Amino acid sequence: MQFVPTILCGGVGSRLWPISRQHHPKPFIRLSDGQSLLQKAMLRGAKLDGAIEVLTVSNRELLFKLEDEYREVNHAQIDTSFILEPFGKNTAAAIACAALHIADVHGPATILLILPADHLISNQAAFEQATKQAIHLANDNRLVTFGIKPDCPQTAYGYIEASKNNVLRFIEKPSREKAQAYFESGKFLWNSGMFCFKASTMITALREHCPDILSATQRCIEQSPLVKGRSFSQLALDAASFDLIRDESIDFAVMEKASNVAVVPCDIGWSDIGSWDAFSELLDGDENGNRIDGHAITHHSANCYIKSDSRIVGAVGLNDLIIVDTPDALLVADKNRSQDVKHIFSALKLQNHDVHKNHTTVHRPWGTYTILQESDNFKIKRIEVKPGASLSLQMHHHRSEHWIVVSGMARVVNGSEEIFVRVNESTYIPAGHQHRLENPGLLNLVMIEVQSGQYLGEDDIVRFSDVYGRA
Amino acid sequence: MQFVPTILCGGVGSRLWPISRQHHPKPFIRLSDGQSLLQKAMLRGAKLDGAIEVLTVSNRELLFKLEDEYREVNHAQIDTSFILEPFGKNTAAAIACAALHIADVHGPATILLILPADHLISNQAAFEQATKQAIHLANDNRLVTFGIKPDCPQTAYGYIEASKNNVLRFIEKPSREKAQAYFESGKFLWNSGMFCFKASTMITALREHCPDILSATQRCIEQSPLVKGRSFSQLALDAASFDLIRDESIDFAVMEKASNVAVVPCDIGWSDIGSWDAFSELLDGDENGNRIDGHAITHHSANCYIKSDSRIVGAVGLNDLIIVDTPDALLVADKNRSQDVKHIFSALKLQNHDVHKNHTTVHRPWGTYTILQESDNFKIKRIEVKPGASLSLQMHHHRSEHWIVVSGMARVVNGSEEIFVRVNESTYIPAGHQHRLENPGLLNLVMIEVQSGQYLGEDDIVRFSDVYGRA
Numbered sequence: 015m016q017f018v019p020t021i022l023c024g025g026v027g028s029r030l031w032p033i034s035r036q037h038h039p040k041p042f043i044r045l046s047d048g049q050s051l052l053q054k055a056m057l058r059g060a061k062l063d064g065a066i067e068v069l070t071v072s073n074r075e076l077l078f079k080l081e082d083e084y085r086e087v088n089h090a091q092i093d094t095s096f097i098l099e100p101f102g103k104n105t106a107a108a109i110a111c112a113a114l115h116i117a118d119v120h121g122p123a124t125i126l127l128i129l130p131a132d133h134l135i136s137n138q139a140a141f142e143q144a145t146k147q148a149i150h151l152a153n154d155n156r157l158v159t160f161g162i163k164p165d166c167p168q169t170a171y172g173y174i175e176a177s178k179n180n181v182l183r184f185i186e187k188p189s190r191e192k193a194q195a196y197f198e199s200g201k202f203l204w205n206s207g208m209f210c211f212k213a214s215t216m217i218t219a220l221r222e223h224c225p226d227i228l229s230a231t232q233r234c235i236e237q238s239p240l241v242k243g244r245s246f247s248q249l250a251l252d253a254a255s256f257d258l259i260r261d262e263s264i265d266f267a268v269m270e271k272a273s274n275v276a277v278v279p280c281d282i283g284w285s286d287i288g289s290w291d292a293f294s295e296l297l298d299g300d301e302n303g304n305r306i307d308g309h310a311i312t313h314h315s316a317n318c319y320i321k322s323d324s325r326i327v328g329a330v331g332l333n334d335l336i337i338v339d340t341p342d343a344l345l346v347a348d349k350n351r352s353q354d355v356k357h358i359f360s361a362l363k364l365q366n367h368d369v370h371k372n373h374t375t376v377h378r379p380w381g382t383y384t385i386l387q388e389s390d391n392f393k394i395k396r397i398e399v400k401p402g403a404s405l406s407l408q409m410h411h412h413r414s415e416h417w418i419v420v421s422g423m424a425r426v427v428n429g430s431e432e433i434f435v436r437v438n439e440s441t442y443i444p445a446g447h448q449h450r451l452e453n454p455g456l457l458n459l460v461m462i463e464v465q466s467g468q469y470l471g472e473d474d475i476v477r478f479s480d481v482y483g484r485a
Numbered sequence: 486m487q488f489v490p491t492i493l494c495g496g497v498g499s500r501l502w503p504i505s506r507q508h509h510p511k512p513f514i515r516l517s518d519g520q521s522l523l524q525k526a527m528l529r530g531a532k533l534d535g536a537i538e539v540l541t542v543s544n545r546e547l548l549f550k551l552e553d554e555y556r557e558v559n560h561a562q563i564d565t566s567f568i569l570e571p572f573g574k575n576t577a578a579a580i581a582c583a584a585l586h587i588a589d590v591h592g593p594a595t596i597l598l599i600l601p602a603d604h605l606i607s608n609q610a611a612f613e614q615a616t617k618q619a620i621h622l623a624n625d626n627r628l629v630t631f632g633i634k635p636d637c638p639q640t641a642y643g644y645i646e647a648s649k650n651n652v653l654r655f656i657e658k659p660s661r662e663k664a665q666a667y668f669e670s671g672k673f674l675w676n677s678g679m680f681c682f683k684a685s686t687m688i689t690a691l692r693e694h695c696p697d698i699l700s701a702t703q704r705c706i707e708q709s710p711l712v713k714g715r716s717f718s719q720l721a722l723d724a725a726s727f728d729l730i731r732d733e734s735i736d737f738a739v740m741e742k743a744s745n746v747a748v749v750p751c752d753i754g755w756s757d758i759g760s761w762d763a764f765s766e767l768l769d770g771d772e773n774g775n776r777i778d779g780h781a782i783t784h785h786s787a788n789c790y791i792k793s794d795s796r797i798v799g800a801v802g803l804n805d806l807i808i809v810d811t812p813d814a815l816l817v818a819d820k821n822r823s824q825d826v827k828h829i830f831s832a833l834k835l836q837n838h839d840v841h842k843n844h845t846t847v848h849r850p851w852g853t854y855t856i857l858q859e860s861d862n863f864k865i866k867r868i869e870v871k872p873g874a875s876l877s878l879q880m881h882h883h884r885s886e887h888w889i890v891v892s893g894m895a896r897v898v899n900g901s902e903e904i905f906v907r908v909n910e911s912t913y914i915p916a917g918h919q920h921r922l923e924n925p926g927l928l929n930l931v932m933i934e935v936q937s938g939q940y941l942g943e944d945d946i947v948r949f950s951d952v953y954g955r956a
Binding site: 031032311313314322324325326327328329330331332335337339341342343344345346347348350351352354355357358361362367369386387389391392394396414416418420421437438440442460462464466467 | 502503782784785793795796797798799800801802803806808810812813814815816817818819821822823825826828829832833838840857858860862863865867885887889891892908909911913931933935937938
C-alpha cells in the first residue's frame with residue numbers, strides 16, 4: 015500500500031544543549047556512525063515498501079540544512095517535499111498542514127506515517143512490522159498511534175492504556191508511583207509521538223474535534239505558495255495566516271477525543287534521546303563505566319560521560335557526571351539532573367546570548383563559516399564553500415576583507431575585475447567594493463578571511479544578487 | 486641592615502594544571518588584581534627596607550618572561566639579577582648557587598632572604614615585622630626559617646616544633662591524626678620554605694653537612710659565565726657541571742642537620758596556593774557558595790569554583806566541583822581531590838602531549854603568538870610584537886606566510902625588499918625567502934599570519950641573525 019512518511023522536524027531539544035542550538039536543533043546531532051538523527055528518521059521512512067516520497071515539516075530557515083542532510087544519504091533518490099513553517103506551532107498545526115497538503119497533492123485516501131525527526135529506533139525489522147500493521151489499520155479509517163512497550167517506569171512520557179489495538183485511554187506524564195504501577199501492570203504503553211492515518215481520516219477528525227484549527231490551516235495553505243519541481247515540492251507557509259492557527263498538540267486536539275483511535279503495541283528499540291543521560295547510553299563504557307567521546311584523562315572517576323571534539327579533558331574524582339564541550343560553551347551536569355539542562359538553555363535565551371542560537375560554525379546555503387577570533391577591529395573566519403556554490407554579490411560599508419585560499423580554488427569578482435585565486439594565493443576586497451565569491455571547482459574551497467574595520471557586524475552587508483533569493 | 490631578597494622560581498605547580506604548564510608555571514598565574522604570584526613575591530621583597538637588589542633563581546628558558554613580569558611592576562627600579570638554571574635541581578642547589586654568588590658579588594656577610602615565587606602573603610606589615618626579626622637572627626649567624634602558625638590541621642606541609650625562636654625538630658608531612666595533634670598543641674608551626682641567613686653562614690653549613698653539594702656548586706659557578714650590566718647581572722649556570730650537583734632539598738641537606746637553625750613564628754596571611762581548592766578561596770562566593778571567574782550559569786549547584794576565560798559554562802546539579810577551562814584543555818575535579826590534579830598533568834606528560842607544556846598562546850622574547858587553527862596544510866596564528874621588538878631574520882623551506890596587519894605597524898624585510906605594512910595591509914612571504922618582522926612603532930603590533938604548505942612544524946626555520954642570540 016502506498017503512503018507518505020512525514021518527518022516532523024520541529025523543536026530545539028534544549029536538554030541537549032550545548033550541541034543542540036536553536037539554529038542547529040537536536041535532529042541535526044550526529045551519532046558516532048556519522049549519521050544525524052534526522053538522516054536516520056528520513057531513511058527509516060524512505061526504506062519502507064510503498065513510500066512514495068518523504069515529506070518534511072520544518073522551519074523554513076532550516077531548509078538548506080535539511081536538503082544537505084538528505085542529499086548525503088538519499089542514495090535511492092526518493093522524492094523529498096517540504097512544508098516550511100515560518101516559526102514553530104506545535105504538532106496539531108504541523109499535522110493538519112501535512113494532511114491537507116497530501117490530500118491536495120496525492121489524493122485524500124493517501125496514508126501519512128508521522129515520524130518525529132529526533133527519535134532513534136534500533137530494530138528496523140520490528141519497526142517495519144509495526145508500520146505494516148499501522149497502515150492496515152489506517153486503511154480502515156483509524157487514527158493509529160504507536161505504543162512502545164515500557165522497559166522502565168518512565169515519568170517523562172505520556173502513557174496509553176490499551177487492549178490489543180484498542181485505546182482505552184490516554185494518560186499525561188504520570189507521577190513516579192503511577193508510572194511504577196503502569197509499568198508493572200503490563201497493560202500500558204508509552205505514547206511515542208508516531209502516528210499513521212489517511213489524510214481524509216485526519217481531516218474529518220480535525221473538523222469534528224477542532225474545526226478552528228482545520229479552517230485556519232486551510233486558509234493558511236490557500237495563502238501559501240507551492241513550488242513544484244520534478245522530484246520535490248516546497249510549500250512555504252504564509253506567516254500571517256499561520257500565526258492564526260491555534261497552538262496545540264495533536265494528542266490534545268484530536269487523538270484524546272477521537273473514537274476511531276487505534277494503537278499498535280511495539281517493541282522496536284525506541285528512544286527519544288531526551289537527555290544527555292540517554293544520549294550517553296549509545297556509547298560503550300570503559301572498565302569504570304566512563305563513556306568517552308574525545309580525548310579525556312580520568313582519575314578516580316566513574317560512570318561519567320565526556321564528549322569533547324577538540325579540547326583535552328582532565329577528570330578528577332568525578333561520579334555520574336556529564337561533560338559536554340563545544341568551541342564556545344561547556345556543560346557540566348549531574349546525570350540525575352540531565353533533564354534540567356533545558357534551564358541553562360532558557361537562561362541563555364533570556365540573556366539573548368548567541369550560544370543558545372548558533373554554534374561558532376554557522377551553516378549557510380553555500381557552505382559554512384567558522385569564527386576563529388573576534389576583536390574590536392578585526393575578525394577572522396574560516397570559510398568553506400561547496401563545489402559549484404556561490405555567495406551573493408555583495409558590498410560592505412565598514413569593513414575590508416583579506417582572503418587567503420588554503421584549499422581548493424576560488425573565482426572572485428572584485429569591483430570590475432574577475433580573477434581566480436588558487437591555493438596559497440590571496441586577494442583584498444576594500445570596503446565599498448562590490449564582490450562575489452564562488453567555488454567553480456569540484457572540491458570544497460577553504461578560505462581564511464581576515465576582516466578589518468571599525469564595525470564588523472554581520473548586518474553590514476548590501477546584497478545585489480543572490481542565487482538563494484536573499485538579495 | 487642590607488640584604489638580598491632571593492626569589493626561588495622553580496617547579497611547575499602541576500596541581501594547578503591546566504592554567505599552570507611547564508613553560509608557564511604556577512608563579513606566572515595572574516590573580517584577579519592582574520598581578521602574578523611572581524610579581525607579588527618580587528614586590529614583597531623589593532619593598533623591604535634594606536633590600537639592595539632582587540635576585541631570582543629560575544630556569545633559563547623563563548628569563549625573558551621573568552624580565553617582562555618584573556618590568557611591569559618594578560616602578561621603584563630596584564636592580565634585578567638572575568641565576569639561570571639549565572633545568573630544575575631542587576632547593577639545595579638553587580640556594581647554594583645563590584649563597585656563593587651573593588658572597589662573590591656583595592661579600593660573604595651579605596644576608597639572603599629566600600622567598601618562593603609562588604606563595605601568597607596577605608599581611609605585608611606582619612611579614613615586614615617577621616623579616617626584621619629574621620634578619621636580626623641571621624646577623625647572629627643563625628639559619629632562619631619562617632614558621633607559619635597553623636589555622637587548620639594541614640597534612641600537605643612539613644611542621645616545625647618550636648620553642649620561641651629555637652627549633653626543637655623538623656617533621657615531615659604528617660598523618661591526619663598527627664596533624665590534628667600538632668594543630669591542637671599550639672607548639673607546632675608549618676615549614677613555609679622561606680629562609681634567611683648570611684651567605685657565609687649557609688656556605689659554612691653546606692661545607693659541614695653536604696660538602697659534595699658545596700664543591701659541585703663551586704665548580705659549576707666557576708664554569709658559568711656572568712654577564713653584568715649597570716642594573717642587572719645574569720649568571721648562566723653551565724649545564725654539564727650543574728648536572729653533577731646532587732638533587733636534594735635544602736631542608737634535608739642542611740636545615741634538619743644544622744644546630745644553628747632558628748625559627749621566626751609568624752601569622753602573615755600565608756598560603757602556598759597548593760591546589761585549585763586553595764586558589765578558589767581568593768574569590769568571594771555567591772549565595773550558593775559558588776565562586777565564578779568568567780561567565781557561568783548555575784542551576785541547583787553549590788560550592789563550586791568555575792574559571793573560564795572565554796567559554797560559557799552551564800552547571801547543573803553540581804556540588805563541590807572545580808571547573809577550570811582554557812582554550813585547549815579543561816579540568817573538572819572534585820574539590821576534595823584537588824591535590825590529585827597533578828596525576829592528570831603527569832599522564833599528559835607521559836603521553837608527551839603539548840598541553841602539559843604550552844598554552845595556545847606562547848610567549849617569546851619579542852612578544853606572543855597564539856595558534857588559532859591548525860590543519861594539515863594550513864595554520865593560522867595571531868602574532869603580537871612588542872614595541873621596538875624584532876623577530877629573527879629567518880627562512881622556511883616548506884611554508885609560505887601571508888601576513889595581515891590588524892593593529893599597529895610592521896617593518897618587514899622580505900627577500901631584498903624592506904617595506905612598511907600598515908593596518909589593513911598585507912604582505913606575502915614565499916617559501917625560501919629570507920624575512921624579518923619588526924615593530925618599529927610605539928604600540929603593540931598585531932598581525933594575523935596564515936601559513937600554507939605541506940609541512941608546518943615550528944622546526945622548519947633557518948635563523949640568520951637574532952637579537953636574542955637564537956641564530
